[in-house]
Amino acid sequence: MTFVASLDSPEQQLLGVIKRHGALSLAGIAAQLTISQEAARQRVNRLAHLGLVQKSEQRKSGGRPLGVWELSAKGHARFPDAHAQLSVQLLDAALSLHGNEGIEQLLTAREHAITSKYEEALASAVSLEERLQQLVELRDAEGYMARLETIESGKTWRLIEDHCPIGAAAASCSGFCASETRLFQAILGDGVGVTREEHIQQGEKRCAYKITALTVSC
The missing domain is CATH 3.30.1380.20 (Trafficking protein particle complex subunit 3)
Structure with missing residues (x-):
């Protein structure tokens, strides 16, 4: 299935946000999409189930690691690569x-x-x-x-x-x-x-x- 430029479904919108901004926490995703964190969690879980996103940790000095979501190789492949x-x-x-x-x-x-x-x-x-x-x-x-x-x-x-x-x-x-x-x-x-x-x-x-x-x- 080819990823299309018009991000018309919630899942496609989420893929586009992560592609554009890089790894994001649930709070970051929710802010970018102007939805609740619970709604963001549901969308992320659907994409994770499809193997399109994966979770990792970002470490910041003096604080606990932050869980973030990023595109998997399969997720990146959903974007067009000009034949x-x-x-x-x-x-x-x-x-x-x-x-x-x-x-x-x-x-x-x-x-x-x-x-x-x-x-x-x-x-x-x-x-x-x-x-x-x-x-x-x-x-x-x-x-x-x-x-x-x-x-x-x-x-x-x-x-x-x-x-x-x-x-x-x-x-x-x-x-x-x-x-x-x-x-x-x-x-x-x-x-x-x-x-x-x-x-x-x-x-x-x-x-x-x-x-x-x-x-x-x-």
């Missing part, structure tokens, strides 16, 4: 036929195509913040569960992607991840710094990029 098996097969075929140079050409062509698509969509944006907000909307629609945090108003933001729909391809070919960073840089321009802070392929729960409006010295 993962086919993507990996195509990459393997391209490597076999054309070598590393062919893979680089493939990534460059993909980069240019997406850049053109994004540039057209962002053409009406005036400020950097507007471009970021529209970029986040595009990425979110593509399944990245993207969102934007303001670190310093007008100067620094954090672009967060809680899911990677091309995860299998990125795991097979690290060039995809470098390509994503180059893509953001191309879209946002030379006057903007783009730094990856967190990386799903490195075992972290999300990808996060620090976006900084650079000060131009006169």
